[in-house]
Amino acid sequence: MEYLSRVLTGVTTKLDFFTFHPLCRQLRLNHLCFADDLLLFWRGDRPSIITILRGFATFSVASGLEMNKDKSDIYFNGMSPGDVEFVLRIYGFQEGSFPFRYLGIPISHKRMAIGDCTRLVEKVVERIRGWGTRKLSYARRLVLVKAVLTQLHSFWTRILVIPTTVLDGIEQICHNYLWSGADSYLKSHVVSWDKVCREKKFGA
Template identity: 40%
Template sequence: MGSLLVSFPEREAFTKGIPCPPTSLLLLWNFPHTVGSLPIGYLGIPIISSRLRLRDCSPPVDRVSGRLASWLNRGLSYAGRLQLIVSVWTSLQVFWASYLCLLKKVLNVIEQKFRTFLWRGIEGDSKGEKIYWSDVCLPKKEGGLGIEDLSSWNKALMIRHIWILSYGINNLWFSWIKAYHLKDSNLWEAKTPCTCSWNWRKLLYLRPLVRPLIQHYIGNNSITSLWFDNWHPDGPLLSKWSPRVVYDSGLPIHATVSSIVHGDSPAAMSIDLFEIRSRMPSYNPNSNVNDRARWLPSSNGTYFASSALASLRTPHPFVPLFKLVWFPQDIPRMSFILWVAIRGRLSTRDRIHKYNPTAVTTCVLCNTHPESHAHLFFECLFSRAIWTQLMNICGSPWNGLCWNSFID
């Protein structure tokens, strides 16, 4: 026993499946505990085995609401609100998203609060969004604002646990999972039991996303699974060949790569086995080095959340104008407005007229021509005068520019 003493007045006792009342049981044992009630939390995370519910995730939702509410009606620019959203998500949500597969409804509630705050700066619904949130969450080089999609970010952080199990990082959680959930089965073949916890079930559902991202390299061949791990050039063997190949080989389902790397032929050689052996690279196993797993999306082979997130994303075309909008010396407020303008979503009078036919469409500056993006930036008399003076300062004549050619 260590030197730590239990502080009984600060502890709670929980009972389950005992016919007598909990208070009577505590009196019988003479324990000065108080009777606690489920669910409970540890370090702010709910400890539950049942399905995660919306009320279990109220702390992060309430914290987001509280943090954003403190900045409502402050007259912040779009760029200021954007920076606050990034800081709030980074500081408050990463801890929860690293340990729980959050409900889609929870992520939608948080996302809705971010959308409303970004575009309106007030509480209420998210009407009046200028640009789809899916486009906002794209990287800047792909035409977005660089905000991470909450669902993908949650998956990227949870993938770390699968990496730990695959890499074999020896810690308490790894040992408990191996003893209680996996037992003698391989991570990639483990079934999803009906009685397992919500979080473990959701974690197993992520395996198809992770499996192609982890490559196993052979050392002393002690732990790499012959049939399930991704060590062969064709990938996991049982993902390409049928389970019949296991029967034909005469090798057990839990055989390691050492069963065939050392040149030992299986009891029987089917056509599939010949193909597997013929496509195997020539290994020179080093008995002094353990088998190791490599995280393929990362250059150094180690898991990083950013690399996991990049592997989950569907890449979009590169937007050349992003360097014109975002650069080290940019003014964030101006860059944001230019980004909205390039997408053609500024509240110009021609766009307002589509929703309000009685609205005036003439330019607010020259009061002559209809106000549009092209007119406002290049065709208006005021815009031309400004461009002419700027180009004179630069020592070059202003020959005019078309808005469509500019954004293309």
């Protein structure tokens, strides 16, 4: 993968590679690698696409590793229909649509909407319902809230800007589980959430 990174970085010096994607220009970023996954970024013009894919072809010839087009998607935004048709016809990619999921996280070219975060809320509720068959004490539920539930959405918030409404809803679900052992609770909470979240040295 180090050789692949050198090749893809090198193609940015070619005359046909006009410029980076606008959001990647400052970092001069045109690719990201993780294990056997590869994400490529470029400005939506035909010469830049051809140049960067020729760079990948150079790597394939040298390494024997090829792109699996059945498992690869290409995403367009702001390109002319003619250029989109050209790329799809010549290179045989499948056209994908936003948002797509990578490592369980929805990736989009715009700010996340409430509907895009449905899976995050579902994962929190699924965990709670999985624990619901166990008669856990308040102290054990508190540990699960702090160690598991809060970490689920913390992982997303490190990567994405999550709508406040979604975060408030997850917080409410955590309240409910802490006091009732379920994802819903109709009574008033015994202690305010601000006090529950205090560090132990402050009495939580």
